[in-house]
Amino acid sequence: MKEVCVITGGGSGMGLAAAKYMSKDKIIIISGRTLSKLEGAVNELKELGFEAYAHTCDTSDRVSVKLLAEYAASLGEIKNVINAAGLSPAMADSEKLIRVNALGTVYINREFAKKMYCGSVIVDVSSNSAYVLPRFLMRKKVYDLADTDEELFVKKLVKRSNLAKSDYEKSGFAYAMSKKFVIWYAQKCAYELGERGIRVCSLSPGLIATDMGNKEAKEGGDMLKYTAENRMGTPEELGYAIATVADERNGYLAGVDVLVDGGATNGKMFQ
Ligand SMILES: NC(=O)c1ccc[n+]([C@@H]2O[C@H](COP(=O)([O-])OP(=O)(O)OC[C@H]3O[C@@H](n4cnc5c(N)ncnc54)[C@H](OP(=O)(O)O)[C@@H]3O)[C@@H](O)[C@H]2O)c1
Structure with missing residues (x-):
């Protein structure tokens, strides 16, 4: 049976x-909401020698995620799931950010785990x-609700984001809370x-x-001045880091945020 790697976003x-x-030995499933974009990515991967397929999925919709997991399992054994789907503060309001970034992570982890x-x-x-x-702004009691209510x-995360003044700051708070939740939830799932x-x-x-x-x-961009090399990262650098963390040979890396x-985060202490 072939091994399958699923990449949302x-x-x-x-x-x-x-x-x-x-690994080119794996089937790669490229997922997101926009089919034309997925097809472009799949064509790029095919030209590089990958066996790749496009499958639309909105990660903020549990049924859509369930169907993606079922599709992936029908092609082979799901070995790697990279959940890169996400929206940023400039792209959506607080509620949308929480639904896609935070609840999307719940749906991906839970629905895929059933097939892994x-x-x-x-x-x-x-x-x-x-x-x-x-x-x-980080309350475990509130984060626990993601699995129960x-x-x-x-509602609770949107209410907290409304503590900010401007619309952009509200979305910024919601984004940060949704991403803090991602770290917490990945850890919760690691132990389960x-x-x-x-x-x-x-x-x-x-x-x-x-x-x-x-x-x-x-x-x-404010954070850039705290980076060691005073620059943005490249997609390729991050692609390599993500693929390394997702590589099953990295078998002892669990329950942490990389x-x-x-x-940038540590740089404040030195500048
Ligand atoms: N770039 C940065 O500076 C940065 C920094 C920190 C964290 N991140 C995180 O890194 C991840 C990847 O972002 P990126 O920088 O590579 O940006 P990107 O190129 O915009 O990739 C995000 C992808 O997510 C997909 N997506 C958005 N909403 C979705 C949904 N509801 N369901 C399924 N797919 C969805 C988008 O495609 P569709 O719109 O077609 O669905 C898009 O292809 C995100 O989670 C982001 O929050 C990025």
């Missing part, structure tokens, strides 16, 4: 870059924005799914020169 940016570092076996791995892409969130979870030999990690990029990163560079932000 794989039609562009870091997800597509990660696909190019995966020992020796497989899930990597959820977070953000270094999670590291700058004020502590009072989704609507209350969304670890019993079945499924490894779960998150990875937090800094500002990266993808379509999304370029959109955020004006407002989010911070790949050029030193």
